[in-house]
Amino acid sequence: MAVTKCEEMTVKKYWVIIEIDLPQLLFFKESLDHSVSVWCKIIIFVLSLDKFLKNFDMMAERSSSNNWPAEESAWNAAFEAHLRKKQFEKFNLLMCDFGTCTVAQRDLLGKILFVDHLDVNYWYDYVEYANQHFSDRKLHIQRLIHKALEILDESKLKQSHPYLMLHLQSIKFKKTPEEMLRYFQNILWKREIGKFDAELYIAWGEVEKEVNPNDSSAALQMLQKVV
Numbered sequence: 001m002a003v004t005k006c007e008e009m010t011v012k013k014y015w016v017i018i019e020i021d022l023p024q025l026l027f028f029k030e031s032l033d034h035s036v037s038v039w040c041k042i043i044i045f046v047l048s049l050d051k052f053l054k055n056f057d058m059m060a061e062r063s064s065s066n067n068w069p070a071e072e073s074a075w076n077a078a079f080e081a082h083l084r085k086k087q088f089e090k091f092n093l094l095m096c097d098f099g100t101c102t103v104a105q106r107d108l109l110g111k112i113l114f115v116d117h118l119d120v121n122y123w124y125d126y127v128e129y130a131n132q133h134f135s136d137r138k139l140h141i142q143r144l145i146h147k148a149l150e151i152l153d154e155s156k157l158k159q160s161h162p163y164l165m166l167h168l169q170s171i172k173f174k175k176t177p178e179e180m181l182r183y184f185q186n187i188l189w190k191r192e193i194g195k196f197d198a199e200l201y202i203a204w205g206e207v208e209k210e211v212n213p214n215d216s217s218a219a220l221q222m223l224q225k226v227v
Contacts, residue, residue: 067110068107068110068114069114075109076091078113078114079091079113082117083113083151094143094144094147102133104129105133108122108125108129111126120148120152120160120162120166121162123151123162124163126144127144127148127169130144138173142170145166145170145173148166149166152166158194159195159196159197161194164188164193164194164200165199167183167187167193168203171184171203177207177210177211181207181211184203184208188204
């Protein structure tokens, strides 16, 4: 049944006044005008429930950072226990400056340090955040990706898409297309990382074309690898 223009206006009216209060959400229908059709009431209820759930998710996201320790020493201790492999590595240089870390950045980093430092999705999300917000800090991002690949268990992640994407981001830091091509050949292909992922061959093909723009046999060899 189509919703009339009048009912659309009613929906908009109640959509504005409904607050995020679960008891009110469940019983708000009592306050609706009796002239409003059943269909309109259903629409209002669905929209209201959707608004409630979305705001609940937002509140949960905003409060998630409260689960992490407030003391910088706890973050440093977790870094020492799980991530530090070399003597010169420091938490505030490699991961984040605790004094200037945003809430969003701490939330992403907290998952690595306090939930599971071997979860590839946590690492991928953190690297993506760094790429989006600190794109000018190339050396920092390069070290961060290197740390992720150093920590993660390759034997369990060879066909993981986020793991492959970390490698593809690492390739972008190579100085020449020839170096990039060797990375595809000697690391990704030989170690069978992302072997069944189309993203590998798309990126590889672009580099192959840049290195050998007039060599059709290179494209044929790439096709044979895919098949």
